[in-house]
Amino acid sequence: MSKKNVVFFITGGIAVYKAASLVRIFVKNGYNARVVMSDSAQKFVTPLTFEALTHTKVITDIFNNDTEFIPHVELANWADFAVVLPATANVVGKMANGIADDTVSTCLLAIDKPKYVILAMNDKMYENPATQRNIETLVADGIKVMEPKVGLLAEGYEAKGRMPEPDEIFQWVKKCNIQKNDLEGKVITISAGSTIEPIDPVRYLTNHSSGKMGFELAKVAANRGAIVNLVSGPTKLTPPQNVNFVDIKTTTDMKDTMLNLLPKSDVVIMAAAVSDYRVKEISNKKIKKDGESLQLTLVQNPDILKELGHKKGKGQIIIGFAAETNNLENYAKGKLKSKNADFIVANDVSRKDIGFGTDENEVIIFGQNDFKQKISKASKEIIAEKIFDVLSMKGE
Structure with a gap:
């Protein structure tokens, strides 16, 4: 150049x-x-x-x-x-x-x-x-x-x-x-943002995910020639150009959509921060303030990454994210095995300068056969590029 x-x-x-x-x-x-x-x-x-x-x-x-x-x-x-x-x-x-x-x-x-x-x-x-x-x-x-x-x-x-x-x-x-076209012809499905779990008509459970990492992954994948499905919970972001955008709300919605898209996908990336639990019984009326405490019974949501990992077909690649506050490497490696994923992208969300809601991130990518690669603090767009570089390096 x-x-x-x-x-x-x-x-x-x-x-x-x-x-x-x-x-x-x-x-x-x-x-x-x-x-x-x-x-x-x-x-x-x-x-x-x-x-x-x-x-x-x-x-x-x-x-x-x-x-x-x-x-x-x-x-x-x-x-x-x-x-x-x-x-x-x-x-x-x-x-x-x-x-x-x-x-x-x-x-x-x-x-x-x-x-x-x-x-x-x-x-x-x-x-x-x-x-x-x-x-x-x-x-x-x-x-x-x-x-x-x-x-x-x-x-x-x-x-x-x-x-x-x-x-x-x-x-x-x-x-x-020097834009790459190494993903040309690949179908890549990416989840982004958070999911929400209703408590009553006006309240819900959620988390701090902004969706920025997933949206950057979708933009980069499309720029590198992929056919991209972006499945996202509620965010304040505008979907990237040239992607198939699917708007969902609950974890169950996301699970159904991701599993439906799995057979048509070469690569699936679970970048969304899904709610691990949902309310057992959703009230059809606003719960009124009555007393100093309120008890809600929560039940576990489906483990989407695990279902994807165990249902993937030959040649399909499953990538998960691990947002942790401690024991980053141990939890990421455990997730890699238990979810049957090909890669886990781990980041420390206890830091204020990276992760949820920020424009930058710092991650470690863990893969099969003890693969490990750290990507130092950079914009989420650059992090997305490097994640796909790893994917290409590993033969996809």
């Missing part, structure tokens, strides 16, 4: 200061780089900074430049791919709707090469339904979008909207450029 041509589209956000470091990383790694800057970006960093890094003239105005070519057409022919950062809600909206009313948006519209959008904006703007719709449109159009991180924003508080660090962006773009 060295010596490829990359165009950076720098837009106006406080995170623009990180863009200079990213451009330097690409140049240092052998890329030919050119830069286009919006008017607002130039209020944060001057074009001279990027000209010094790339040894080329920064394009700031397609109607007032000292070159002979038409920038938006020439760049489209020159570029192998484009990186947009920090991608504000404004530029995302323009890209999603084909608007070309300034230098950056005009050049972007002309480029028919791969585009990588690095989101960075205030959390309120990121969460706005219009922004989310625009992001979905970019993904549907085949544009790669890197989600923002949770961290300290310019406004002085922590929330989701912070641009990832330059090293992480570089690795992500590099990985996307």
Whole structure:
């Protein structure tokens, strides 16, 4: 991938200061780089900074430049791919709707090469339904979008909207450029999120699973060519593009769906955190507060992973997850054997920085014949990629 041509589209956000470091990383790694800057970006960093890094003239105005070519057409022919950062809600909206009313948006519209959008904006703007719709449109159009991180924003508080660090962006773009198709033709069924067990019409039992790990697994599998079934309990997440999404609620619902999909699947991944118990008798009316205590009788739910493991056919691969707070390795190895799984992905959910509800994870993959591989703390997308790398390495 060295010596490829990359165009950076720098837009106006406080995170623009990180863009200079990213451009330097690409140049240092052998890329030919050119830069286009919006008017607002130039209020944060001057074009001279990027000209010094790339040894080329920064394009700031397609109607007032000292070159002979038409920038938006020439760049489209020159570029192998484009990186947009920090991608504000404004530029995302323009890209999603084909608007070309300034230098950056005009050049972007002309480029028919791969585009990588690095989101960075205030959390309120990121969460706005219009922004989310625009992001979905970019993904549907085949544009790669890197989600923002949770961290300290310019406004002085922590929330989701912070641009990832330059090293992480570089690795992500590099990985996307060498996208694998090793799962092409495989049918992969993945469970995600939590299940809920009703107590009465308004209350239920559940857990803290956000579904992020399962959704990332589904997205990565689809990107690598697989036919993906994603079976999920209630979450706040938008299902990835190009997957067959099945919405369930209870553990029994999930069991029935997963067993129904098992015969058609090459790989089944149980990433969901299912409820181990359910209420024996669900009240058909809201239980009123009466006294200082309430007793509920719970009964054990079906063990979905175990049923899948013991019903799998020849050549099928079953992967389970073990979310533990202690004795991680012992419990994971025990689960690998008792569930008849091929792999167990174990993580320590007692840590606040990984696991349930976070954007990052750190796992150990256990497999047959004493296979063990640790994946250090990384984004859940990268963890998902590495899980499928292990699957490919083992011959699937």
